[in-house]
Amino acid sequence: MVRSDNGSVFPRNVFVRAANLHASLYDRVGDRENCFDTTLVHLTERFNGKEVYLIGTMNQSTMLAQRTKKLIEEIKPDQVLVQAQPVWWEKAKLLQFVDSQEELNRYESYLNKDGHKWIEYYWNTRKYIFLARWALYWQTFSWHFRFGFDFKFWLPGIEVKYACEAAEKSGAQLRFLGTELNSVTTDRLVHETRMNVPQYFWRRLQYTQTPYSEENASNRQKIAQAGPKAFTEKCLDQHLINWYVASTEIFFPKVKEIFVDRRDEDIFKEIDQSEGQKIVVLVNQWHLEGIEHHWCNRYGQLPRSVAFEEPINPIGDMNLREGLFQRLYNYVGREIASSYTRGAPSTYADWIIGYHRESNWQYEHRDM
Incomplete structure (x- = not known):
């Protein structure tokens, strides 16, 4: 449960791409953000002048790892x-000549062998039941x-290694x-104990x-065809990450x-309590x-997921041209039909409305 001091009133993990911002649906479906832009967030606060460069990684891309290394060397945090x-x-620093994620994957068992040790609080029966349920x-x-x-x-990759090397160099x-x-x-x-397969x-x-x-x-096919590296660099922007998080909340809450x-x-909390002006x-x-939502809520800012560069179009995907022509056809059609009787149309209300207003003459002009 998110506590009140860190909660955010803005919706999180919204994966719809700029809803109601573009007139065409296909502009949103085919859009993908640049991996350099979507994995870097610059957070600031006006009280102490702290700057936080928040970088997201999927531990698969050597290209993004080089970006992170260059960023740390330039800003000198x-x-x-x-x-x-x-x-x-301590183990990764010994691999001085490993400079790609593909090569680092060969040392996976060596690097993550003693990453976490089990702390025994209960009888072994409780431990084995948990391991079986989690598996x-x-x-x-x-x-x-x-x-x-x-x-x-979920395992540290070449980007973490490059970040540690750049930190020691600068x-x-x-931490x-x-x-x-x-x-x-x-x-x-x-x-x-509420994680269950049924x-x-x-x-x-x-x-x-x-x-x-x-x-x-569709995402399964992309991963299988492109591979983890290309999928991370070409497809896995923040919108798709939010989709995965939202989907996990539905199926694995x-x-x-x-x-x-x-x-x-x-x-x-670790970031907020860290000392230093550049982090x-x-x-x-x-x-x-x-x-980002926790940070913006703490310092009174607006998250980038709800900050649009252009105002939201309330009409959305409504085809105005088609609607105007439909009104024109309705008007002309009623004039032609009434000409046969040499009279005036009884109403100009559109035929496609959900209910009839012919009996309410006061509001009929709204449908003209």
Whole structure:
């Protein structure tokens, strides 16, 4: 549950692309934002002059990793916060000549071997029940979205490595926020017993033949055909990330609450309590909008998801030209029909309205 001091009144994870802003539906469907723009948010506050460069990563793109490294070297921040463990960086810094995500994937088992150790609070029976339940739920999650065995977006990648190297080179203080599945998140999963597979299948039945199912099938094909790297750079902008978060809230609500909502709060508190005027924060991309909303709510700003450069068009996709011609045809048609009787039309009300107003002469002029 989001607490009142960090809550935001603006809707989050809105994945519709500029609704009612363009007249054509196809302008919105085919639109994709640039990966450099959609993964970087510049946050400021007017009280202490703090600047936060919030970067989102899916740990798949070497190109975006080079962008992050160059950004840190140019702005020379006071602190750099990364979503990784200190033990991971102690191992990754030894891989000096690894300069691509594809090459770093070969050391995956070595880097993430001791990332998180189980803390025993209960009897082993409770532990094994949790592991079995979580394994079944994770398999269901993977089967639903079909990310593929090579798309491990939750593990630190080359972008985290480049950020740590650039931080040490520029003299910035390096702080670690912990991996996605850290000890705090694990404890929350252990205590959350409402993750069950039957609920998923019931939701799946409810959303059969809906846009969610169709878009999920389309995204599966994109991942399978393009691969994780190209999918991250070409397709996975903030709108699509928001779609994944919203879809997770429908089919896996407790996963979204633990891995997105509560983790957003934890990371935002670390950022807000950090000292320094310039801070670079590298987090997983699905945390971008939540952290931005917390920041804007704290400092009285407007999130970029609800700040449109142009005013919203209330007419939306309504075809004005077609509507005007329809009115013209109605007027001419009634004149022609009344000419046969050599009289005047009894009414000029349009034939396509939902109800008739012929008996209410006071408001008839509105349909002319």
